[in-house]
Amino acid sequence: MLAINAMDVKTVCLGMLTDGAASGYDLKKQFESTFGHFFAAGYGSIYPALSSLAEQGFVTCEQIPQDGKPDRKVYEITDAGMARLLEALGNPAPCHKVRSEFLATLCFAHLMPAEQIETVLNSRLEDIDYCLQMILDAESSCTANWPAGVEFVAGFGKAMTQAMKQYVEENRHLLIDGTGKKSATG
Amino acid sequence: MLAINAMDVKTVCLGMLTDGAASGYDLKKQFESTFGHFFAAGYGSIYPALSSLAEQGFVTCEQIPQDGKPDRKVYEITDAGMARLLEALGNPAPCHKVRSEFLATLCFAHLMPAEQIETVLNSRLEDIDYCLQMILDAESSCTANWPAGVEFVAGFGKAMTQAMKQYVEENRHLLIDGTGKKSATG
DNA sequence: ATCCCCATGTAATTTGTTACATGATTGA
DNA sequence: TCAATCATGTAACAAATTACATGGGGAT
16 A cells, blocks of 8 residues: 555654754664654664665765765755655654553463562563653753754653553552452451 | 564464463454554454464364354464463563654644644544543453453553543643744733 | 774564455344 | 444565674774
C-alpha cells in the first residue's frame, strides 16, 4: 500500500532538516535526545533514509572532505522535500503505538518466582529514570529556540514517564503478595 | 543473535496457552482485548507463530473437523513449551517501547495550519477513549479469574491512557496559541 | 594503553503488516 | 440482502535491527 503520509524515519529526517542542514551523524544525536522516548532510530535506518531522500530529490547533499575520517555529508532540504514533508504532516490520525515485552512478561507473573518479578520491576524503574533524565537534559540544553511542538512533546514524555513510575511503585505489591492471591493476614 | 528470551508473538501465544488449549482464532481475540493496548498481533503473525511452535514441539495440535469451515486447530502447550516460556520470562529487563507518529508529527506543528493540529489532537483523543473502553470491557468481562499480573497490566493501561488524555487536554493550547509564540493579549 | 568521539556505510536477518484466497452460518 | 462471526492460511512487502567493516584523533 502506498502510504503517502507515513511518519517514518525518512520523514522525520526531513523534518529535522527544516531546522538547518545536518549530517546523518548529527541527526542520530537528535534521534537519541529529543526523539529518544518515542521514535528510536539507529544509523542502520538513518543513513539509508538520507541516501533515499537524496535520490528522490527531497534533500541535497554537500560532501565535505576531511582527513582521516570519511567525508562529512551535509544534507539540506529542498522545496520538493518540504512539500513532501507537509504532505506527510497532513495525516489526520497519526498512530501512537506501544510495544511492551515488559507488560507481556508481567501478564505471566504468576508463573515467575517473586525475585524475578522484583528484578523486572526494578529494571523498568531504572529505565524510566534514565528516560526521564534524558528528556530533562534535552529540555535544559535548548528550551529557548524550541518550537512549541517540541516543548509539548517533551512535556508529554515527562507526564507519561512520571505516570508510569507512579503506577509501578504504587501497584507492584499486587504482583508479589501471595503470588496473585490476597494473603490472609488476620 | 540468538535471543533466548524474547517476548515475541510466539512466546505470548505460549503464555496464553498456559490458561488452556485454544485455537489461533481464540488467541487473536485475546490479543485484541487483554493485550490490545501494548502488544498488537494479527492473524498474519499468530498462525505462523503457532505452526512454528508446533514444529518445534512446544505445542501439540488437535485438528477438529467441522463442516463448511476449515478444521478447527486446537493447540495445547507441552512440557518443552512450558520450559521455553519460563526461559523467556527469565529476561531480567524486558523492553517497553513507544513508537509515536503522533508525537513525531507534533514536533513539526509549527509547520502545520491550526486546523490540522486540532484534527490530529482530536483523533488521538478519540483513539484514547476507544482504547480505555477496550480495557474496561476486558476488565469487566472476567476480573474474577484473572491472575494478578493481568490485573496489574490492565491497571497500567488505564493509568497511562488517562494520563495521556489529561496531558493532551490540558496542554493542547500550547500548540495553537500564536503558532508557537505567546500571543500578546494586553 | 584504552576508550570514546568522530563519521560513514552495507548486508543479513528478523519481524511484522497487508493483501489475497475461501466459504458456511446467523442475525438484522 | 448485507454484515458479522467463525476459521484458516500464504505470499508479497515493508521496515527496522544487528552485526560487520574501517579508521584517525584526543583524552585519561
